[in-house]
Amino acid sequence: MFGRVKDAVADAAETLRRAYSGVAVVELNPEPFRVRNHGSPVLGTECHPGLEASTATCLEPPLLREAVEAKVLPSFHAELHDEPGWARWGAAAEVIRMAPLEAGRAAQVAVPPLPRQPRVQGRLEPVARPAARRLSEPIPKPGLRRMEATLGAVAALPGLEVMLALGVPIQGENIQRLPKGLWMRYSLQLVRGTGENVRNLEVLGLFNIPRKGVADLRHDPRQGRLLLRLEAAALRAPRVPFILARRKDDGSLLSCFVEEP
């Protein structure tokens, strides 16, 4: 197996070797590639009597001008000048000494002191004092005004009607503190005045109220008092005892004035 492969490889190598070994070598003429050694022309100088005036021809574009115009530039003139530097160069070199380093010629230079106070730059110029002018026209005096700031007396108005229109509470007398004989007398007058059986009556209170001028009367059982709305006649009327009672059977109210003994 390996033998075949080796042979095959050897064949292939031989084939390649033959293929490239058969290239023909062509001899080329080396002449074109040789560098020809031409001799440099000998430098020579030509002597001219002087500088020729150089002229230059300036061709104008034909589109602009038909004719070709030549301009002659000014000629250069050469002048021979003396150049002593070359001569000095050849003779000797000149030593130049710098003055600050020369001995004996140095001087002590005093360092100027720094200024103690810096100068203020840009100082504003003082404002010019305004000129005083006298106002010739005096300011007029203001007018004096008077506003009443005091609280003066007020009028007192009668208002008894207003007060009488409000309910006047009348407290009941404490019946327990009345003398027993007096209370018996009042009870008898109540029975006579109302015509009711005394057993059917519950006394709500004994009040001293004006005999006249009572416009309205209401009982306030919570506080045991009467609320009266009075008329002006009540002010002059005598106060007399007034008994307010309630019938037990139907709860209706009964009342009568009783006479003091």
Added chain:
Amino acid sequence: MAEPIKLAYFIAVKEGASYLGGLLVTDTSGIPLDFRYTEPITPTRLQSILYGKSLEPHIKEEVIQKTLLKELKTPPDLFILSAAELSGGWSGDQKYPVLAVQKSQEAPLAKVGDSFRAGPRDLLLQLAEGAAPLRVMFAASVDAAGQEQAMVKLLEAGYHMDLTEPLERVTAALQSLVVKDA
């Protein structure tokens, strides 16, 4: 026959921007005998600024109070104010005892007529049996003897009427007058 006791009740109130006061004279039943009131006083803005905090006391004492006191034909037996009015100072007449009455929440005293002195011008007075005693504050102008006389009259009037109620009536009347004017 002794003259019936007259009680004068004075109060000055502020309703809105106006001040007004009323003076009610009653008998011992609380029935009105006379009632005077001042027309409402509305201070201007300038007056409010110039008087400052003294505006209200000045109006109540110097203007309203003095105006109404001039209307009293005969001096009352007792001149009764609200507690606030009395604490603000009283500069009125000294011909009659000036005092303030106030309901209290204290326990009843032993019997009607008893008193308990809480201070030289402040005391509790039992007017009705079993009820809370009445607190009475006298003005500085009322001396001890004047206070004793006033207490006798308070007891007599308190038997028939609620001594604190008329002040509420005067206030209600003044408020109704302001509403009527508005």
